[in-house]
Amino acid sequence: GLYLADEEGKEVLLPGKYIPQNVKIGDELKVFIYKDSEDRLIATTQTPKITLHQFAYLPVKAVNAYAAFVDWGLDKDLFVPYKEQPQKLIAGKSYVFYLYVDEQTDRLVASANADRFLNNEALTIQPGDEVEIIIWQATDLGYNVIINNVHKGLIYKNELFAPVQIGETRKAYIKKIREGNRIDVQLQKSGYE
Numbered sequence: 001g002l003y004l005a006d007e008e009g010k011e012v013l014l015p016g017k018y019i020p021q022n023v024k025i026g027d028e029l030k031v032f033i034y035k036d037s038e039d040r041l042i043a044t045t046q047t048p049k050i051t052l053h054q055f056a057y058l059p060v061k062a063v064n065a066y067a068a069f070v071d072w073g074l075d076k077d078l079f080v081p082y083k084e085q086p087q088k089l090i091a092g093k094s095y096v097f098y099l100y101v102d103e104q105t106d107r108l109v110a111s112a113n114a115d116r117f118l119n120n121e122a123l124t125i126q127p128g129d130e131v132e133i134i135i136w137q138a139t140d141l142g143y144n145v146i147i148n149n150v151h152k153g154l155i156y157k158n159e160l161f162a163p164v165q166i167g168e169t170r171k172a173y174i175k176k177i178r179e180g181n182r183i184d185v186q187l188q189k190s191g192y193e
Contacts, residue, residue, distance in 0.1 A: 004029065004043055014043040035107050036076065049073040050099045055114060055134055055146050057167025059094045070097060070110055084111035094167055096136050096146070118152040120181040125151065125174050133172045133185060135164050145172070145185055153183035160187070 001015040002023070012033055023029065031043040032051075049072050050056035061077055062069045068089040069077035080089065080097065089095060089112060097110040098117045111117065114136060125131060125147065133145040133153070142156040143164060155164075155172070164170075164187075176184040 004031065012041050012043045014045070018043070018045045020045060032074070034074070034076075039107075044074060046074050050078075050097065050110070052099055052101065052108070053117075054149050055096055055098050055117075055136075057094050057096050057134065057169075058110075060089045060091050063089055063091050072099075072110075078108070078110050080110045080112060084109065084113055086113045096134060096167060114146060115152070118146065118150065120151050120183065123151065123177065123181055123183075124148065125177075125183070127174050127176055128190070129174045130189075131172055131174060131185070133170060135166055135168045135170075138166065147172075147174075147183065147185065151183055153185040155185050155187065162187070 001013050002019055003011045004014050005011045014029070014031060020029070029045065031045055032048055033041055033043050036042045049058060058070045058072055058078070060068050061071050066082055068080040068085060070080055072078040095112050096114055097112055098114055099108060099110055100117070101107070102109045131147050133147055135143050136146050137144040139154070142154055142160065145153045145155055147153045170187065172185045172187050173189050174183060175186040175190065178184065
């Protein structure tokens with residue numbers, strides 16, 4: 001493999017199978033860094049489908065009595081501890097996950113318990129703002145959505161004029177902020193154009 005160094009001189013190994021063709025000493029590479037199964041920092045040129053403190057809709061590859069393992073675009077599957085599964089995950093199905101660093105193991109892990117990582121206390125949006133949402137859960141009223149990877153919102157069924165899918169990412173607009181910082185979202189911009 002190759003050893004890569006950042007501006008501060010910190011080094012990390014890029015295994016041989018990830019080295020692009022025609023790369024030379026002194027070239028710059030864009031890599032993703034994570035810990036391997038032996039707790040060593042390692043680099044890859046593969047692009048993950050989720051990065052730290054983000055949400056993504058990912059398929060479950062395997063489930064055992066202690067954890068689930070998710071395909072996140074890298075050779076090593078992403079670990080989802082049993083405690084981070086609000087319902088039993090099923091291999092072959094996809095769910096919305098959040099990526100964080102586990103304090104006990106200092107490793108990247110995923111959680112299917114998105115509520116734990118959403119914050120509607122200190123809002124960073126206001127009515128009329130254009131936002132990015134992930135369709136998260138179907139409810140009796142419509143769909144819960146994740147707004148800008150930070151807040152929880154709701155799109156009402158009667159305001160949907162096209163079908164949506166769980167896990168879909170799209171542009172939306174903040175319609176209203178109700179009492180208790182409950183956020184109403186709509187897919188169309190308000191007003192006339």
